[in-house]
Amino acid sequence: MGAVSINPRWCKGCGVCVAFCPKRALSIEHEKAKHDPERCIVCGMCELYCPDLAVSVDLTKKPKKAKKEVA
Amino acid sequence: MGRTQKQATARAAGRNAGAQDIRFVQGNEACVLGALYAGVGFFAGYPITPSTEIAEHLAEQLPRRGGVFIQMEDEISAMCAVCGASLAGAKAMTATSGPGFSLKQEAIGYACMAEIPCVVVDVQRAGPSTGLPTKVSQGDVNQARWGAHGDHSIVVLTASSIQDVFSITVEAFNIAETYRTPVILLFDEVVGHMREKLVIPPQGDLEVVERLRTEVRAGVNYHPYLPREDGRLPISDFGGVHRYNVTGLFHDIFGFPTEKPEEVTKLVYHLVDKIENRAHLLARHKEYYLEDAEHVIVSYGSSARSAIHLVEGRRRKGDRIGLLELQTLWPFPSQLVREKTARARNVFVVEMNMGQVKSQVKQAAVHPDRVFLVNRMDGMMVTPTDIGKVMRIIEGRGF
Amino acid sequence: MAFRKLIRERFFPHIWCPGCGHGIVLNALLHTVNELELDKSSLCMVSGIGCSARISGYVDFHSMHTMHGRALACATGLKLTKPSLNVFVPMGDGDATAIGGNHFIHACRRNIDLTAIIFNNRIYGMTGGQYSPLSGEGILATTAPYRSIDPAFDIVELALGAGATFVARSTAFHVKELGGILKKAIQHKGISVVEVLVQCPTYFGRKNKIGGPVELLEYFRDNTAPLGTKKLDENPALIARGVFRDEARPEYCEEYAKIIARAQG
Numbered sequence: 260m261g262a263v264s265i266n267p268r269w270c271k272g273c274g275v276c277v278a279f280c281p282k283r284a285l286s287i288e289h290e291k292a293k294h295d296p297e298r299c300i301v302c303g304m305c306e307l308y309c310p311d312l313a314v315s316v317d318l319t320k321k322p323k324k325a326k327k328e329v330a
Numbered sequence: 331m332g333r334t335q336k337q338a339t340a341r342a343a344g345r346n347a348g349a350q351d352i353r354f355v356q357g358n359e360a361c362v363l364g365a366l367y368a369g370v371g372f373f374a375g376y377p378i379t380p381s382t383e384i385a386e387h388l389a390e391q392l393p394r395r396g397g398v399f400i401q402m403e404d405e406i407s408a409m410c411a412v413c414g415a416s417l418a419g420a421k422a423m424t425a426t427s428g429p430g431f432s433l434k435q436e437a438i439g440y441a442c443m444a445e446i447p448c449v450v451v452d453v454q455r456a457g458p459s460t461g462l463p464t465k466v467s468q469g470d471v472n473q474a475r476w477g478a479h480g481d482h483s484i485v486v487l488t489a490s491s492i493q494d495v496f497s498i499t500v501e502a503f504n505i506a507e508t509y510r511t512p513v514i515l516l517f518d519e520v521v522g523h524m525r526e527k528l529v530i531p532p533q534g535d536l537e538v539v540e541r542l543r544t545e546v547r548a549g550v551n552y553h554p555y556l557p558r559e560d561g562r563l564p565i566s567d568f569g570g571v572h573r574y575n576v577t578g579l580f581h582d583i584f585g586f587p588t589e590k591p592e593e594v595t596k597l598v599y600h601l602v603d604k605i606e607n608r609a610h611l612l613a614r615h616k617e618y619y620l621e622d623a624e625h626v627i628v629s630y631g632s633s634a635r636s637a638i639h640l641v642e643g644r645r646r647k648g649d650r651i652g653l654l655e656l657q658t659l660w661p662f663p664s665q666l667v668r669e670k671t672a673r674a675r676n677v678f679v680v681e682m683n684m685g686q687v688k689s690q691v692k693q694a695a696v697h698p699d700r701v702f703l704v705n706r707m708d709g710m711m712v713t714p715t716d717i718g719k720v721m722r723i724i725e726g727r728g729f
Numbered sequence: 730m731a732f733r734k735l736i737r738e739r740f741f742p743h744i745w746c747p748g749c750g751h752g753i754v755l756n757a758l759l760h761t762v763n764e765l766e767l768d769k770s771s772l773c774m775v776s777g778i779g780c781s782a783r784i785s786g787y788v789d790f791h792s793m794h795t796m797h798g799r800a801l802a803c804a805t806g807l808k809l810t811k812p813s814l815n816v817f818v819p820m821g822d823g824d825a826t827a828i829g830g831n832h833f834i835h836a837c838r839r840n841i842d843l844t845a846i847i848f849n850n851r852i853y854g855m856t857g858g859q860y861s862p863l864s865g866e867g868i869l870a871t872t873a874p875y876r877s878i879d880p881a882f883d884i885v886e887l888a889l890g891a892g893a894t895f896v897a898r899s900t901a902f903h904v905k906e907l908g909g910i911l912k913k914a915i916q917h918k919g920i921s922v923v924e925v926l927v928q929c930p931t932y933f934g935r936k937n938k939i940g941g942p943v944e945l946l947e948y949f950r951d952n953t954a955p956l957g958t959k960k961l962d963e964n965p966a967l968i969a970r971g972v973f974r975d976e977a978r979p980e981y982c983e984e985y986a987k988i989i990a991r992a993q994g
Contacts, residue, residue: 268741268742269741269742270742271742271746271747271748272747273747273748273930273941273942274748274941274942274943275748275753275942275943275946278943278946279943279946304904306756307753307756307757307760307904307905307908308753308756308904309752309753309756310745310747310748310749310750310751310752310753310756310942311741311742311743311747311752312736312741312743312752312755312756312759313742371810372806372809372810374805374806390992393985393988393989393991393992393993394992394993396989396993398809398810398985400805400806400809400985402802402805402835403802403831403832403834403835404831406799406802407799407801407802407805407831407832407835408802410795410796410799410802410803410805410806410832411802411803411805411806411809412806413795413803413806414775414793414802414803414804414805414806414807414808414810415806415807415809415810416806417793417807418806418807418810418811418814419810419811420810422806422810436796436799437796437799440795440796567811568773568791568793568807568811568814569770569771569773569791569811569813569814570770571770573769573770573772573789573790573791573792574791574792575785575786575792575793575794576792576793576794577786577793577794578794578795578796579794586740586786587786587794
């Protein structure tokens with residue numbers, strides 16, 4: 260399991276998470292949100308923005324480097 | 331009848347006990363005392379003539395017993411607050427009159443649908459609209475039954491004396507709590523404002539029904555809207571271990587919205603049947619000289635006071651006349667009315683409206699063509715003379 | 730999803746349209762309630778009628794889905810009877826300020842401890858896109874085909890004028906700020922009024938040719954500014970966000986407890 264999981268049953272593919280992801284790590288594929296772990300910095304914004312409660316972000320899996328930057 | 335006799339016995343016992351609580355009070359105050367006897371814990375209201383005294387007395391009495399009184403911003407919110415309070419576990423009531431009763435109908439319908447026990451007092455005044463705010467009427471009989479939209483059933487009780495106002499108010503709470511339904515107490519301005527002796531029975535003499543609370547333990551599925559075999563729904567108060575949904579939408583046994591035709595049908599039948607199928611259990615009445623009566627008067631509320639006056643006067647002259655006083659107006663006690671009027675030559679319905687109970691009596695009677703209306707709707711009480719005049723015409727004795 | 734225990738999962742996906750702002754507010758509310766670790770059996774939600782009102786079915790709280798505009802009135806009875814309950818009252822713009830306007834100002838005046846959240850999407854969504862008291866002039870709606878001539882209420886001003894002791898505004902775009910405001914609102918003793926500007930892409934955005942959920946959220950980003958900022962001072966046309974009032978005043982249930990003490994004394 261990666262840091263970001265998307266529940267395809269709840270996702271309505273509105274594109275809000277895609278539009279406001281600071282690293283463009285999300286896209287819409289077959290009307291559902293899709294996550295690209297390569298670009299993701301696990302900031303958690305997509306979980307807060309999702310109107311469908313379909314996105315879950317495990318902030319404990321934040322990359323170490325990013326954690327340092329925050330600190 | 332059994333119940334009435336029991337109450338009379340209880341009162342007699344109270345007299346013998348010595349330490350009697352006897353007062354000289356208004357109908358509205360007797361209603362308050364009855365509500366307190368039944369354990370009312372919450373009142374929300376809005377000032378309106380001629381029911382305001384109920385709010386005034388409860389504002390004083392409720393906090394003394396740890397209960398809550400609130401004067402809301404309008405009639406609508408008062409009825410809504412009652413619904414909220416009842417779900418939190420309080421025996422809850424409101425009181426109103428005329429236009430205020432119209433405003434409450436939305437939330438009364440909600441209480442019917444969501445099966446929220448509560449008592450709504452309507453001290454009737456002449457209408458429609460502002461009408462005659464300080465004058466008597468009995469024009470809300472049909473509104474009490476059909477004021478809320480959609481198919482539903484509701485219990486409507488009334489009384490003609492101060493003592494009966496007290497005991498019928500206790501009954502109203504008992505029925506509301508037993509069947510989880512709003513109960514309307516349909517008094518009128520004369521009964522509300524008239525003063526009479528009231529003997530308050532010691533606590534325990536009159537039956538007081540407490541809410542049936544669920545015994546389902548935490549963590550076990552609780553079905554808030556699954557009726558037991560006897561039609562009762564054990565409740566779980568808000569703030570308790572069961573978190574469930576209450577809605578005015580058609581709902582399933584968990585309280586969640588449903589549009590499934592079979593579930594909708596089932597709920598309509600449940601809401602209607604839980605009351606209509608118990609019409610005989612809910613029928614409260616009093617009767618005077620009916621055994622050999624050729625002329626039967628059917629009346630209720632303050633009109634029944636004029637009726638009994640006339641009946642007793644005519645009995646002294648040897649007329650075979652009697653009175654059936656209804657205390658349950660809805661579900662309409664058709665069977666009772668049919669039985670009690672079956673042998674009557676004439677049936678006179680005495681009321682202060684255009685014949686709202688008369689039409690029910692006509693439907694119930696063996697000889698509907700022998701049912702006559704004696705009424706007034708000019709804000710004045712129907713008098714024994716008014717009744718006598720109509721009777722003489724029907725009997726062919728001229729004016 | 731740390732707040733899984735706070736929702737009724739079996740009813741998801743929810744009924745709201747794709748991109749509806751209501752879900753974002755629900756999301757923020759759940760994050761906040763979870764963070765505050767409130768006693769679950771104290772959680773109540775009382776809603777009225779409309780798109781926003783359906784929120785009460787999704788949370789695993791004691792939930793009361795009442796009548797259009799009447800949520801605050803029902804919640805008042807509930808809270809007064811059991812003051813230990815944490816009562817949330819989500820309302821739509823029509824729900825709170827049109828049919829429920831009277832209940833709204835009086836709940837503010839009494840300062841009863843309820844958390845009132847107004848989902849302001851400037852339109853009646855459930856009935857298909859009619860203008861509301863918060864639509865404002867010039868708005869297109871199914872009942873305003875020639876554009877609305879009705880001026881809008883300012884909820885914040887209304888709540889302040891009516892005496893609410895906690896008044897704030899945020900938007901569905903400012904999700905972190907919204908969470909912080911909700912947290913303060915829940916912790917506040919007395920009435921808390923939080924207006925949240927939310928997007929209705931289906932009716933408001935489409936009718937008024939603003940666009941979909943993303944464009945509407947960008948509109949909130951570009952047309953609002955936090956209180957006390959230079960940006961807001963220099964651009965009076967922007968909508969102010971933040972906490973407008975957070976003051977202590979006697980709370981209604983506590984005051985009533987004093988009445989009981991006086992009556993019994």
